Amino acid sequence: MITLQYFEPRDFGPLIRWSGDEAFLLQWSGPSFRFPLSEDQLAVYLNEANDPETSSTFIYKAVESSTGETVGHLSLAALDRYNRSARVGRVLLFDSHRGKGYGLQMMRGILRIGFEDFGLHRIGLGVFDFNRSALSCYEKAGFVREGLIRDSRRYGDSFWNLIEMGILEQEWRTSRSEKEETN
Secondary structure: OEEEEEOOHHHHHHHHHHOOOHHHHHHHHHHHOOOOOOHHHHHHHHOOOOOOOOOOOEEEEEEEOOOOOEEEEEEEEEEEOOOOEEEEEEEEEOHHHOOOOHHHHHHHHHHHHHHHHOOOOEEEEEEEOOOHHHHHHHHHOOOEEEEEEEEEEEEOOEEEEEEEEEEEHHHHHHHHHHHHHHO
């Protein structure tokens, strides 16, 4: 079982260790960070985040409840309180924890926070088209493919396509009701 807890400065080390090479860092963080990831960059990232009254970014670590071990990282950003929308980003499940269902639990947790705690109407995200495991996870969580942004990110001599996905509050509530009925 996964719980989402606020990301703090003491969590910088593990995230830096799992941030990977330049291509991997770009894949999970977009252009916000530069390789190699550093504590200084993470301090800027965390600055002004996680204040329920004023922040537009909420940064979480995913913690395995029974062991207390951090197994992943993600954020809910671009929180627009007027339009009741936000974006999930910087989703990272640490290598040794893949294939255990934690990614889906992380997504369900962030959707619960967005729709229940923040009263959002829409949550979106972007994922590169070659990240098949992430696409599958997001679709299982209820996200719908909304479009393709061709050649959206350059890496070296190649360009990566980005799939935009979204889920609406009613879709999330309906999928939760259906799951409860089958249990």
